[in-house]
Amino acid sequence: xxxxxxxxxxxxxxxxxxxxxxxxxxxxxxxxxxxxxxxxxxxxxxxxxxxxxxxxxxxxxxxxxxxxxxxxxxxxxxxxxxxxxxxxxxxxxxxxxxxxxxxxxxxxxxxxxxxxxxxxxxxxxxxxxxxxxxxxxxxxxxxxxxxxxxxxxxxxxxx
Amino acid sequence: xxxxxxxxxxxxxxxxxxxxxxxxxxxxxxxxxxxxxxxxxxxxxxxxxxxxxxxxxxxxxxxxxxxxxxxxxxxxxxxxxxxxxxxxxxxxxxxxxxxxxxxxxxxxxxxxxxxxxxxxxxxxxxxxxxxxxxxxxxxxxxxxxxxxxxxxxxxxxxxxxxxxxxxxxxxxxxxxxxxxxxxxxxxxxxxxxxxxxxxxxxxxxxxxxxxxxxxxxxxxxxxxxxxxxxxxxxxxxxxxxxxxxxxxxxxxxxxxxxxxxxxxxxxxxxxxxxxxxxxxxxxxxxxxxxxxxxxxxxxxxxxxxxxxxxxxxxxxxxxxxxxxxxxxxxxxxxxxxxxxxxxxxxxxxx
Numbered sequence: 286x287x288x289x290x291x292x293x294x295x296x297x298x299x300x301x302x303x304x305x306x307x308x309x310x311x312x313x314x315x316x317x318x319x320x321x322x323x324x325x326x327x328x329x330x331x332x333x334x335x336x337x338x339x340x341x342x343x344x345x346x347x348x349x350x351x352x353x354x355x356x357x358x359x360x361x362x363x364x365x366x367x368x369x370x371x372x373x374x375x376x377x378x379x380x381x382x383x384x385x386x387x388x389x390x391x392x393x394x395x396x397x398x399x400x401x402x403x404x405x406x407x408x409x410x411x412x413x414x415x416x417x418x419x420x421x422x423x424x425x426x427x428x429x430x431x432x433x434x435x436x437x438x439x440x441x442x443x444x
Numbered sequence: 445x446x447x448x449x450x451x452x453x454x455x456x457x458x459x460x461x462x463x464x465x466x467x468x469x470x471x472x473x474x475x476x477x478x479x480x481x482x483x484x485x486x487x488x489x490x491x492x493x494x495x496x497x498x499x500x501x502x503x504x505x506x507x508x509x510x511x512x513x514x515x516x517x518x519x520x521x522x523x524x525x526x527x528x529x530x531x532x533x534x535x536x537x538x539x540x541x542x543x544x545x546x547x548x549x550x551x552x553x554x555x556x557x558x559x560x561x562x563x564x565x566x567x568x569x570x571x572x573x574x575x576x577x578x579x580x581x582x583x584x585x586x587x588x589x590x591x592x593x594x595x596x597x598x599x600x601x602x603x604x605x606x607x608x609x610x611x612x613x614x615x616x617x618x619x620x621x622x623x624x625x626x627x628x629x630x631x632x633x634x635x636x637x638x639x640x641x642x643x644x645x646x647x648x649x650x651x652x653x654x655x656x657x658x659x660x661x662x663x664x665x666x667x668x669x670x671x672x673x674x675x676x677x678x679x680x681x682x683x684x685x686x687x688x689x690x691x692x693x694x695x696x697x698x699x700x701x702x703x704x705x706x707x708x709x710x711x712x713x714x715x716x717x718x719x720x721x722x723x724x725x726x727x728x729x730x731x732x733x734x735x736x737x738x739x740x741x742x743x744x745x746x747x748x749x750x751x752x753x754x755x756x757x758x759x760x761x762x763x764x765x766x767x768x769x770x771x772x773x774x775x776x777x778x779x780x781x782x783x784x785x786x787x788x789x790x791x792x793x794x
Contacts, residue, residue: 335609
């Protein structure tokens with residue numbers, strides 16, 4: 286900037302004096318248009334690579350199973366929207382439902398009859414039948430759902 | 445005819461370079477073969493991979509069935525598919541041998557730092573090849589391995605979630621993930637591998653074979669690359685083809701069961717053997733270490749170690765500092781021992 290001011294206030298302005306600032310101006314124009322062009326190319330590519338959000342199913346409750354499908358001391362995986370859930374019937378006959386997605390690294394858990402735990406095979410994670418992480422690497426409990434029965438249907442809904 | 449071509453393509457110049465190439469002979473010369481062996485197995489991967497592309501269909505609905513079709517209906521499909529899987533595994537094995545031999549023989553000393561760096565890049569490219577290729581048959585094991593693997597990418601601070609969504613093509617492992625992994629496996633990674641392989645091999649030609657500092661001597665005997673060393677290479681490659689065919693025939697690669705996003709992870713699930721030592725480590729980490737998620741800490745530690753590989757030649761710069769040489773030998777030995785022991789432990793434990 287100061288160079289430009291000097292140039293314009295100089296007494297004898299010859300073409301050679303103007304040359305550097307004009308050159309710099311053209312370089313600046315060229316540089317910004319190159320950057321803008323690259324930006325216009327790169328931005329859509331980056332946006333294209335990131336997947337659009339899928340509209341979450343607004344399902345708040347789902348018929349998970351029929352009563353006779355879940356005998357005492359067993360578990361069943363059911364579909365809750367796009368995610369798996371697990372329905373467990375404890376020894377006392379109580380029905381429980383949780384998200385079946387392990388809080389460790391996203392595997393799908395299962396009911397283990399011998400230990401009466403909810404168990405993840407991927408990294409040997411254990412949860413008790415309240416969904417609490419009690420062994421292995423899982424850092425958090427499983428998300429719990431509400432369970433109601435309607436006739437012989439078991440209805441699971443988000444708490 | 446020869447002159448006509450030579451004038452335009454300078455073939456004789458290339459021939460002169462090739463004829464001038466020599467391989468030093470000493471007690472560690474055996475390790476020179478593993479780079480070439482890895483390259484050979486890579487070529488096997490390219491050829492069998494292109495063949496598999498003739499029938500493979502990359503979608504959640506069709507992938508499993510198309511691989512099933514390849515191994516049951518297509519003539520020699522079982523052979524091509526098994527060789528592709530076995531060769532991938534052998535390539536990773538020879539690559540690790542190449543890596544550790546180059547490390548212990550200090551072939552990364554000046555002026556070969558960039559040869560090492562390009563090699564480390566190739567290592568990561570190959571691991572990505574393995575990880576992306578593993579999902580393509582869309583079976584149960586692959587489905588959960590991919591869930592876990594991409595979730596691991598998701599724990600990286602700040603950018604993790606974006607990376608996870610980029611890899612999965614959404615929030616979950618679905619057909620969208622399969623399509624993406626297919627694209628990486630057959631387009632992005634091959635292009636990257638070709639570039640870095642070219643750089644790596646050209647640099648090896650530029651600097652010649654490295655002689656380990658421990659055998660630096662006057663009047664070292666040398667072998668002509670053409671034809672002496674190349675013929676020995678060739679014997680190794682023919683042996684490799686034999687081993688691959690035998691493995692494919694005796695231990696055909698399993699296809700397993702089709703992936704089901706609503707079935708629990710099968711008991712005894714394990715990743716590929718080259719991820720096993722990391723998998724086993726994650727199993728041993730407690731849920732919380734110093735208030736942080738154990739697995740996050742473990743994963744970050746592995747990432748740091750992986751990045752440290754790049755700077756090895758810039759930290760250990762020459763044989764003059766004997767203490768540093770010793771330290772690097774110990775680090776290398778401990779790393780090797782850790783990988784071997786944890787892999788075995790991971791293999792034998794439930």
